[in-house]
Amino acid sequence: MAQRTRTLSEMTWPEVEEAIGRDAGVFIPIGATEQHGYxxxxxxxxxxxxxxxxxxxDELDFLVAPPIEYGYRSRPLSGGGQGFVGTTSLNARTLMSLVEDVVGALVDQGFKxxxxxxxxxENQNFIYEAAYLALERHPDSGARIVLAEHPFAELSQETLDVLFPSGFAGWDVEHAAGMETSLMLHLRPELVIFDRAVDDASERHPWYDVLPVPDDFVPESGTLWKATQASDRQGKVAWEEIVAQFRSAVATEVSPAKDKAPGV
Ligand SMILES: [Zn+2]
Structure with a gap:
């Protein structure tokens, strides 16, 4: 049967059953509902x-589960914090329960x-823990899970030079800044109001955090670094490398069982 769609929620249950039968994989995208500047x-x-x-x-024969569109609490030094209208977050227990339940249900159905x-x-570690707990409940499932918690963590120096012509300030402040703006200009330009992009920074950005949140940890715009130098061309360069690294990780760690054990 030809794969009519990769979107799990748009498939019928017999189509999902067929996909599980041939050892198709499943991606669970996890994001946030969080301010990203002007x-x-x-x-x-x-x-x-x-x-x-x-x-x-398509190429790795994966389905895409409904994304988890709420994330863990936005932190001021990496996401601007909770003080912006629109930022709608989960506490860690809710996020972990949600991810654990979704992963557990998919493993239960037979996805491996x-x-x-x-x-x-901010979702990192909590989703690792959730996946860990879900697998602990299914010790004999044979399922394997790749945790792509930070898919752009190891971009090459060449790509960093293209993305950040005036210097790379660290991934923590790349929030609504050069990389995300470039990627969105490349992938979803209709959603970017580029003439409102600004270069901004918090007054202080120390190595430690503080509660309650100090006002001077939060830039007014919600952009944590430079966004005005972004372009779709830079986005294309970064995206191609991010996709290649992700493809390689998934193909290495969770390739189909039939490839690992021919004839079984
Ligand atoms: Zn972001």
């Missing part, structure tokens, strides 16, 4: 995680090749 949509992290999933779904595809910095 120029990017609240769904930026969810969109990028979902686009990354679809970018390799899974990947959590995350784009929201």
């Amino acid at each position: 120029h990017l949509p609240l769904a930026t992290d969810t969109i990028l995680a979902t686009e990354l999933s679809y970018a390799v779904a 090749r899974l990947a959590l595809v995350n784009w929201h910095f």
